[in-house]
Amino acid sequence: PSIEKTLNGMGIYHFDQVAAWKAADIAKVEDKLPRFKGRAERDGWMAQAQKLAAGEDTEFSARVKKGDVY
Numbered sequence: 001p002s003i004e005k006t007l008n009g010m011g012i013y014h015f016d017q018v019a020a021w022k023a024a025d026i027a028k029v030e031d032k033l034p035r036f037k038g039r040a041e042r043d044g045w046m047a048q049a050q051k052l053a054a055g056e057d058t059e060f061s062a063r064v065k066k067g068d069v070y
Helices: 002-009 015-019 023-032 045-053 059-066
Strands: none
Touching: 002 023, 015 045
């Protein structure tokens, strides 16, 4: 939730926005989330966002749907 709030504050609301990130975009996000430096690439945010934007599930979104998260 805290990452989502920060991203929303930066005008990022949709998976297709994250899916299109380039190195400069990642750097801007990391400036706002210094504790999470490297996480977007390490956790594959862009690849996951591409799947979610296309209506597919990721491992994490499937767990959320099953009630295993939150």
